[in-house]
Amino acid sequence: MSPGHYLALSALLFTIGAVGVLVRRNAIVVFMCVELMLNATNLAFVSFSRMHGNLDGQIIAFFVMVVAAAEVVVGLAIIMTIFRTRRSSSVDDANLLKY
């Protein structure tokens, strides 16, 4: 399989994640779509690593995973706090910063 196949799959998954972020309104599902986008970029990094024949791409993918884990922890804590005060996890309801 050429790297092109993997990169096309990565682009497809990234696009699906981006469309999900635009379409869905449950904050947790939006968050999952962001995770999907991060995973898709990781696949691209691993494919590039194989294409160029060095391991730097895999290191970057590793750092992406670390940052994603930290991001998930803080993001989910924020979602929980919002849910506690507003009894809703819809992104349409959190609009106090509007205008």
Next chain:
Amino acid sequence: MVTVAQVADAQPGEPFFFWVLAIASVLAALGMIFMRRAVHSALMLAVVMLSLAALYAIQDAPFLAFVQVIVYTGAVLMLFLFVLMLVGVSSTDSLVETIRGQRLWAGVAGIGFLVLLVFGLGDAAVSDSAGLKQANGEGNVVGLARLLFGKYVFAFEATSALLITAALGAMVLAHRERTTPKPTQRDLSKKRFETYAAGAAGVSGQHPGPLPGPGTYARHNAVDMPALLPDGTPSELSVNPVIAARTDTASRHADLYGGTEEEALEQDVAAVKAVTEEAEGAEAEAREVKAGTPVLPSNEGEAGR
């Protein structure tokens, strides 16, 4: 097109696994954004992550494959599921669009973006695959460690600061300060009786006693089987409201006998009556025996009765 590049490190069976995993992950990703329930989306995300782990393994990245399984499907996804349990599993998205044409334009933008990525940037970025045979010569983990603790050691150290900050942030955000003192058992009891007294002589006031347990007076003690009251009617209070909302527990007794609800009710009432009479009979008998304990062949025994 991007697929023209040649492969120097082709592995046997790779196309088969690639296509299986690619189709599975794309279908799961599509399912994730179309499922209405957040839990189903989370499970679909698990499928995508496991497929990606297998794809890493195919591409000579065994360390990342295991980290993907442990960190993503193990930790991140569990965190998602736990938050879903806290927020409410049954929460579904409403399908009403708040911005008109949002979905259509999101789809159009997505397709445009995909075409741009695959046909625009793909041609420029993709070249022949060099393969990782040489880089993985000492083993994938050793190669990664040499880079991580050599060239990227500062980034690695910064990561530790990031993780500690994230853990602290999550603790601060999830912590809730109690503004009122915790009610004691005495306070709770007082409040229960106050609400009971507030209703007109207990008609609308909540009963202060415990609820009847399931299976009382019934011939079955399953938790979804409502208890029978002394007159034989099933008591809805005895079933957990969560179970009662899911299944029609009131007709459980009717289901047992395969008859209508009235028939079941009659049968239950008859059964309860029979049991009660039997118990009363036994009690009377016991009283009789007790009264006649001094069984003497004289007339005193009969007089005592």
